[in-house]
Amino acid sequence: MRRALRREAPSIVALLADERDFTAMRPHRGLPCADHRAYLRQMDGLLRSLLSQGLFVTVTLFDPAQYAEYCADTGRDPGTAASRARYTAAVTATGPGVPYSGQPVRRLLAQLRHETDRQAAWDRATDVLTAAEARTGGGRELARRAFERASRALVALIETAGTGTHHVVCSVQQPHGAPLLAVLTTERTASGRIHLAEADALVFCTVLAAAAVSGGSAGIVVRSTVTGGRDEVRGWSLRDGWPQPLTEAEVFNAYCTDAATGEPVPPEPGVTYRSGRPLGPPPHG
Known part of the structure; x- marks a missing residue:
C-alpha cells in the first residue's frame, strides 16, 4: 500500500x-x-x-x-x-x-538552461513593459498594443521565411545590464501551417514589445534550413516598433562580429547571408 x-x-x-x-x-x-x-x-x-x-x-x-x-x-x-x-x-x-x-542527463541540462533563460527573459521584458506603462501613464493598453504588434511581426517573419525550419532570435540592447534575448524555433509546412512552442512565442513577443516601448536597439535574425543542407541567415532591425530589413552586408557584419569584443569572426561554413525581406506596413494602432 x-x-x-x-x-x-x-x-x-x-x-x-x-x-x-x-x-x-x-x-x-x-x-x-x-x-x-x-x-x-x-x-x-x-x-x-x-x-x-x-x-x-x-x-x-x-x-x-x-x-x-x-x-x-x-x-x-x-x-x-x-x-x-x-x-x-x-x-x-x-x-x-x-x-x-x-532523456539523457546532458539533454536534460540543456532543457533546463533553456527554461531558465526563457524565464529570465520573460521577467526582464515584463519589468520593461511595466516601467514604460508607469512612465507614460499608458496603463495596460500600452503593453497590449505593443504585444499585439510584436505578435503580428513574428507571424510576418515566419511567413516571409517560407517553408522549412527557422531559428528566430531577437536581441535587445539595454542601457544597463546584459541584452534581452529571446529564441524561438518554428516550422512552416508546405500547406502554410506554423508549428512552434507557445511558451517560446510568448516570451519572444514580450521581448519584442519591450524593445518597442522602451526605444531600445533591437535586432532580429532568422536562420532557415533550406534544401541541400545549407542554411540561410536574414536580419532585421527594429525601427518605430516594426522590423525593417537589413542589407546582405549588414546581416554579414552583424553575424560575423563578436558581440562582446567587436572583433570580426570567420563566417560559418555552409551558411549563406541574405538581406532581410520586407514585412509590409505595420498594423495601425
Missing part, C-alpha cells in the same frame, strides 16, 4: 549544471562524487531508478550562490541534506523545472 501511495507523490531532483557549480558545493558535506562527470553519472542512475518506480520526476537546477543566500536567510546549515532538500522544494515552486521522461 505504501508503494502504491508513493507513486502518487511527485519527486523533485536538483542538478548542479557544470563543473563550476559542482566545485562550489564541494566544501559542503554530502557530495560523495570526486568530479562533476561522476556526479552526472550517479544522478542519471538516480533519475532512471525513480522513473522505473513509476514516479513523476521534475528536475530543476541547483544554484550554489542562491543556495548560500537561502541558508543565510533561513538560518539553515548548508552542509546538510535536509537543507538541500528544502531549498530544492523552494526553488521548484517559483523557478523553472523540466519533467524527466528518461
